Amino acid sequence: MKISRNSRELEQLRTATRMSMYVELKRVSEKHWSGKYSNAECGRISMEVGRQLCGDPVPPGAPRLPAGIQQGVAEAISFIRKQDPEVLVAASFMRWSRAAGLLMNLKNQAAEAELKAALEYDPNNSLALCSMAYLAGFQGDAREALALSQRALEINPNLPEAYLEVGNAYETLGDHSQAMEAWEKARTFRPDIVKLDDRSETAVKVISGRERLDYEVLTDEPEDTR
Numbered sequence: 001m002k003i004s005r006n007s008r009e010l011e012q013l014r015t016a017t018r019m020s021m022y023v024e025l026k027r028v029s030e031k032h033w034s035g036k037y038s039n040a041e042c043g044r045i046s047m048e049v050g051r052q053l054c055g056d057p058v059p060p061g062a063p064r065l066p067a068g069i070q071q072g073v074a075e076a077i078s079f080i081r082k083q084d085p086e087v088l089v090a091a092s093f094m095r096w097s098r099a100a101g102l103l104m105n106l107k108n109q110a111a112e113a114e115l116k117a118a119l120e121y122d123p124n125n126s127l128a129l130c131s132m133a134y135l136a137g138f139q140g141d142a143r144e145a146l147a148l149s150q151r152a153l154e155i156n157p158n159l160p161e162a163y164l165e166v167g168n169a170y171e172t173l174g175d176h177s178q179a180m181e182a183w184e185k186a187r188t189f190r191p192d193i194v195k196l197d198d199r200s201e202t203a204v205k206v207i208s209g210r211e212r213l214d215y216e217v218l219t220d221e222p223e224d225t226r
Contacts, residue, residue, distance in 0.1 A: 093122075
């Protein structure tokens with residue numbers, strides 16, 4: 001079971017986040033380095049800072065930035081890292097959302113790089129922690145997945161993706177009761193978040209809504225249908 005996000009919703013969130021990010025960059029630019037650079041240079045610096053923080057590729061055929069602008073970009077990024085967490089939180093979301101798209105296309109290595117950048121900008125990005133938990137589980141490290149998803153819940157106890165990954169980790173570790181409890185919690189926030197796969201009878205029980213009293217220790221062994 002994977003974290004799923006509607007691609008259209010993600011793109012809307014990305015657009016809104018990018019717009020608010022550039023508004024904040026413009027404000028910071030006008031306040032802190034407009035006296036050193038012209039208005040046009042400030043605009044160019046702000047755009048390049050946003051591009052770098054969001055991890056956007058350089059547009060094809062784009063001219064190389066003049067040395068003075070490159071210096072301004074370096075100074076601006078250094079200032080933002082120290083003084084403007086609002087921009088970093090926005091950049092962290094942008095890097096997570098890019099990672100989410102990569103995960104949907106099974107580009108896990110590239111996604112991991114984006115998630116590391118997201119958590120560098122904002123260590124409390126609970127969605128990035130959930131995605132890292134998914135990757136850890138995918139790579140066979142259920143205990144790391146559990147630790148990451150539990151940390152996400154400490155930050156945001158209402159995050160269904162975190163409960164989903166807690167359940168995934170417990171299921172892998174063989175604790176079906178804890179997995180069921182976590183998945184049931186996930187479904188209180190998003191009823192559609194737990195999906196059936198061909199190995200998890202625990203998920204079947206969660207989705208079918210059986211009473212806890214009917215629960216028994218389950219294995220992944222297929223039934224004998226002969």
